[in-house]
Amino acid sequence: MQNKNIPSFTSIFEQEVYEGLTTYPKHLSSKYFYDEVGDKLFQDIMAMPEYYLTDSEFNILEKHKEDIVQLFSNDGPFSLFELGAGDGKKTKILLRHLVDQNIVFDYRPIDISQNALDNLEVSIKKEIPEVEINTIQGTYFDTLRDINKINGKRKVILFLGSNIGNLLHEKAVEFLQELRDSINEQDYVFIGFDMKKNPQTILDAYNDKAGITEAFNKNLLARINREMGADFDLDKFLHWEVYDPETGTAKSYLVSKEDQHVFIENLQLKVSFKSWETIHTEISQKYDDEVVEWLASKAGLKVVSSFTDNKVSYKNYIFKK
Numbered sequence: 001m002q003n004k005n006i007p008s009f010t011s012i013f014e015q016e017v018y019e020g021l022t023t024y025p026k027h028l029s030s031k032y033f034y035d036e037v038g039d040k041l042f043q044d045i046m047a048m049p050e051y052y053l054t055d056s057e058f059n060i061l062e063k064h065k066e067d068i069v070q071l072f073s074n075d076g077p078f079s080l081f082e083l084g085a086g087d088g089k090k091t092k093i094l095l096r097h098l099v100d101q102n103i104v105f106d107y108r109p110i111d112i113s114q115n116a117l118d119n120l121e122v123s124i125k126k127e128i129p130e131v132e133i134n135t136i137q138g139t140y141f142d143t144l145r146d147i148n149k150i151n152g153k154r155k156v157i158l159f160l161g162s163n164i165g166n167l168l169h170e171k172a173v174e175f176l177q178e179l180r181d182s183i184n185e186q187d188y189v190f191i192g193f194d195m196k197k198n199p200q201t202i203l204d205a206y207n208d209k210a211g212i213t214e215a216f217n218k219n220l221l222a223r224i225n226r227e228m229g230a231d232f233d234l235d236k237f238l239h240w241e242v243y244d245p246e247t248g249t250a251k252s253y254l255v256s257k258e259d260q261h262v263f264i265e266n267l268q269l270k271v272s273f274k275s276w277e278t279i280h281t282e283i284s285q286k287y288d289d290e291v292v293e294w295l296a297s298k299a300g301l302k303v304v305s306s307f308t309d310n311k312v313s314y315k316n317y318i319f320k321k
Contacts (some may be wrong), residue, residue, distance in 0.1 A: 014267060028281050037222070039086075045138075068094065071188070072098075083140050083143070085116070087118055091107075110136045121174075141175070165284045165286065187321065191319065195286060197313050202286065202312075222234060240253045241252075255278050
């Protein structure tokens with residue numbers, strides 16, 4: 001049982017932690033993985049040999065950069081928005097090619113982590129100083145509502161890393177509808193989708209032997225400890241990954257190894273866990289062409305083109321309104 005006195009919240013983070021840990025089954029949002037510690041851990045994850053997604057998308061962007069950039073720039077100057085920009089390593093492939101081709105554009109990376117944006121801005125100014133960069137801090141949904149109001153330029157919106165996979169299909173359709181409503185007929189949306197493949201390959205990507213993904217998942221509890229005065233004992237929770245090849249859904253959990261109580265000081269909340277009770281922290285959806293076409297049609301978008309890597313394990317699709 002949790003205590004029922006609902007506290008006043010000083011942030012959306014506090015509110016969502018309270019709501020997630022006082023409902024059944026318990027859940028926490030994966031968007032809160034990303035603080036300074038989480039940002040660094042995710043960079044380590046992307047460098048893991050098991051985490052094929054990064055290399056696959058690098059391969060696509062290097063292999064097809066000329067065709068991608070030509071399509072983006074056919075109708076003149078544009079603003080290049082990127083949702084969940086992170087460290088921008090993959091995007092720099094396109095940025096460099098845009099600069100090399102003397103194409104007129106500006107870059108507007110969006111991320112929930114101000115730390116990630118600050119680091120990205122420093123690296124862009126150092127590595128590709130010709131790029132005009134304007135960072136935007138916020139969540140996808142908050143910033144999408146404002147994108148259409150920012151300027152009168154044509155827009156290209158990037159959403160790389162198969163981050164759309166963090167949304168179940170119903171929410172993904174809502175997200176794509178928001179994207180559709182934030183663009184005009186001449187704008188493009190460029191989204192990465194991780195495709196269905198050998199289930200073991202997928203499980204290994206989210207449950208590496210070095211334990212980096214486990215540390216990333218548990219950092220969510222560590223962040224609650226740091227920012228809300230909680231007393232989670234990370235050793236009392238198990239990182240667990242499952243994958244359903246029928247639905248293409250991978251799910252991450254934190255599993256309580258024993259009966260225990262956790263107190264969150266800022267919320268004045270005592271949370272009780274039974275042995276083997278779960279906290280659902282993330283989904284990572286996998287796709288095939290039929291599902292992507294279905295999502296697009298439900299959202300009022302059409303597929304213009306797609307690009308795949310050498311192993312045909314990952315695809316980037318270009319959509320229009």
